[in-house]
Amino acid sequence: MKGKVHSIDTFSTLDGPGIRTVIFMQGCPLRCKYCHNPDTWALNSPNAREYEAEELMELILKNRPYYRASGGGVTFSGGEPLMQHQFIKEIFHRCRQEKVSTAYDSSLYIIPSIVSDLAPLTDLVLADIKHINSPKSHELTGAGNQFNLDNLQLLNDNGVRIWIRYVILPGWTDKYEDLRNMALFIRDLPMVERIDLLPYHSMGSHKWKLLGLNYELQYIKPPSPARMQELARVVFSISQLPVYII
Numbered sequence: 001m002k003g004k005v006h007s008i009d010t011f012s013t014l015d016g017p018g019i020r021t022v023i024f025m026q027g028c029p030l031r032c033k034y035c036h037n038p039d040t041w042a043l044n045s046p047n048a049r050e051y052e053a054e055e056l057m058e059l060i061l062k063n064r065p066y067y068r069a070s071g072g073g074v075t076f077s078g079g080e081p082l083m084q085h086q087f088i089k090e091i092f093h094r095c096r097q098e099k100v101s102t103a104y105d106s107s108l109y110i111i112p113s114i115v116s117d118l119a120p121l122t123d124l125v126l127a128d129i130k131h132i133n134s135p136k137s138h139e140l141t142g143a144g145n146q147f148n149l150d151n152l153q154l155l156n157d158n159g160v161r162i163w164i165r166y167v168i169l170p171g172w173t174d175k176y177e178d179l180r181n182m183a184l185f186i187r188d189l190p191m192v193e194r195i196d197l198l199p200y201h202s203m204g205s206h207k208w209k210l211l212g213l214n215y216e217l218q219y220i221k222p223p224s225p226a227r228m229q230e231l232a233r234v235v236f237s238i239s240q241l242p243v244y245i246i
């Protein structure tokens with residue numbers, strides 16, 4: 001089986017616990033206005049590289065001593081990695097045999113049967129919540145949040161560890177009411193271990209220009225560190241979970 005890969009980071013410390021090999025998969029069904037990687041959107045991009053599962057496993061296993069020493073493993077990201085779930089399932093199955101920890105970073109905008117099919121092979125999900133309000137999610141990403149919230153519940157019910165990721169985009173995702181509602185939703189999911197708040201930045205905007213796309217957020221400034229702290233306190237006060245600004 002082959003997978004279409006956008007790029008690979010063999011030594012990441014930002015995509016789950018420990019040192020990890022991160023495989024950025026090609027293809028995404030969403031169109032987030034702040035996306036850093038619009039070059040991952042097209043599944044059949046000529047710039048993607050096709051990997052056989054065994055070829056990718058060889059690459060993953062090269063760093064096994066680092067995974068063991070640091071509690072790391074492999075993380076699939078994107079794009080939306082679950083668009084190529086059969087390929088990921090094969091790799092995760094091989095990782096189980098080799099005792100390599102498995103994770104994926106996803107918007108969970110995917111039919112729930114795919115998430116439940118992968119759940120027994122998944123150690124951790126870095127789950128992006130785009131917006132807790134479905135119409136606002138639609139405005140921001142092109143899709144409502146029903147799959148996202150249903151799949152979070154499903155992961156929780158299947159006992160899969162979850163880290164939440166949420167981008168603070170001033171004027172779009174930083175309203176107290178929305179953060180409160182998100183924290184209340186998360187509070188009822190005992191498998192959620194932590195919440196990461198990511199300040200919006202526009203570092204991917206040049207890629208939009210290269211692709212001939214209109215970057216609508218060009219006049220939005222990143223939130224200040226003080227504002228991030230303030231919002232982190234709101235989320236912590238309700239969720240009672242560790243909140244990190246990353």
Ligand code: SF4
Nearest residue numbers: 028030031032035079
């Ligand atoms: S889900 Fe990720 S890759 Fe897809 S459009 Fe949104 S930010 Fe970009």
